[in-house]
Amino acid sequence: MTLAEKAYVSLRKDIVEGCFAPESPLRLADLSERYGMGFSPLREALNRLQAERLVTAESLRGFRVSARSLAEFEDALQARLLVETEALRLSIAKGDDAWEAKVVATLYALRQQTKREGGDVDELKTRHHAFHRSLLAACGSDWLLDFFERLYAATERYRIPALTAAGPQKRDIDAEHGAIAEAVLARDTTAAEALLREHYLRTAVTIRHGMSAT
C-alpha cells in the first residue's frame, strides 16, 4: 500500500469519526506531522476526499473538513433511502445462497460484538457497516453500491456524535437488524424495504436530537 493510500484511509477515518471538527482547516504541515509523511501523498488523499465531499477545497487556501448541518443530513438521509431501498429490492431479487449466507454471517458477527460489554467500538462500527453492505451486496449495481458507501460515510459523520447524547427513544437495534435480515431472507421485498426505512428514520430521530442539543 502506498503512502497516498494510507493517507486516504487514515484521513477518511479520522474525518468520519470526527477527530477533526467540521470546517476546521486541514493544514499540510499539521497533517504531515500527524501522519508522518510529506505533502504529496497528503494532497493526493485530500483530493480524493474532496471528490467524495468529505473535505472542501478553496483555491490557494487549502482544504477544510466539510461542514455539517441539519439540512445536509436530511438531504443525505433522503438520498440514502432512495438508493438503499432500490439496492435492497434488487439484492432480494437477485441474491443467491452465498449472499444469504453472507447476510446471516454479518448479522451474527454484529450481534456478537454488540453483546461483548467492553467491546471495541471501532470493531462494532466495522461490523455494522458490513451488515448493511451485505444486505445490498447482491444488487448487481456498482453505481448504487458506490453511492451507498458515499452516503454511509456522510451520515456516519452525524451518527457518531449522536451516540454520546442519549436518544429520546428506547431502541433494540439488534432486534431491528434481525427483523430486516429475516424479511430479506424470506425475500419479502415490501417488508424488508419498510423495515430498513424505519430503521433509518429511527436513527434519524436520534441524530436530529443530538444535532439540536449541540
Next chain:
Amino acid sequence: MTLAEKAYVSLRKDIVEGCFAPESPLRLADLSERYGMGFSPLREALNRLQAERLVTAESLRGFRVSARSLAEFEDALQARLLVETEALRLSIAKGDDAWEAKVVATLYALRQQTKREGGDVDELKTRHHAFHRSLLAACGSDWLLDFFERLYAATERYRIPALTAAGPQKRDIDAEHGAIAEAVLARDTTAAEALLREHYLRTAVTIRHGMSAT
C-alpha cells in the same frame, strides 16, 4: 485557477470525450507533455477522477482510463433513471418562477445550437448538459445533483462514440426535449417522468446499437 484544477478539467473532458481510449494507461510523462505541467498537479487531478470512477489506479502501476462495457452502461443507465426521476419529481414540486425561466432559457439555447448547421459540437454538448441539469436544478438535494453529474459524465462516455454510428431509429430530439419541458412547466410530474424515462431509453437503444457495432 490552479494548475491542478486545470488538469482536472482538461483530463475529465478528454476522458469523457474519448480522446484517450478506455483502459489505456495514463502515463505521467505523456500527460506532463500534453498539458504542459509537472507531475504533482496531474496526480492530484487523477486522484480526483479516480474517486469519480473515470480512471482506475493500481498501486505502483499508475492510472488508466476506466474500462467501458455494456454492463457498466446498463448499470449507469438504471442508476440514472432512479436518480433523475426522483430529482425531477422534487424539482417539479419545489421549483419556483426563476427555475421555470431557467428551463425555458436552456431549452431555447439548446434549440438554437441544434439549428445552427455548422455549429460547434462542443457547445451543443454543453447546452444539452445545461438543459438536463436545469430540469433537476430545483430538487434541493446536493447529493442527487452530485450523482446526476457523475452519471451524466459516465454515460456521456458512451453517448459520444454512438453519435457517429447512425441509430436504428429516427428521432426528433428537439421535440423530445420540448415535450419534457412542457410537462415540467405544466407541473405534470407523471408525464414528465415518463417522457424523461423514454428519452433516456431511446438514447440507450442508440448506444447499445453503437456498442455492439464495435
Next chain:
DNA sequence: ACAATAACGATTTTCGAAAATTATGAATTT
C-alpha cells in the same frame, strides 16, 4: 486618528530530483 501601502510570515502550490518499484531484455543454466 485613519486609510492606504509595504513588508513579513505563514501557507499552499508546483517543480525537479531522488527513492522505490515494476517492466523489459539479455545472459545463463537446465
Next chain:
DNA sequence: AAATTCATAATTTTCGAAAATCGTTATTGT
C-alpha cells in the same frame, strides 16, 4: 528450446525546496 536469473530501463511515488499567494502586522502619508 525453455526457464531462471540478473542487469537495465522505464515508471511511479515521495520528498525537499522553490515559487506563488494569502493574511497580518508594521509603516507611511494625509
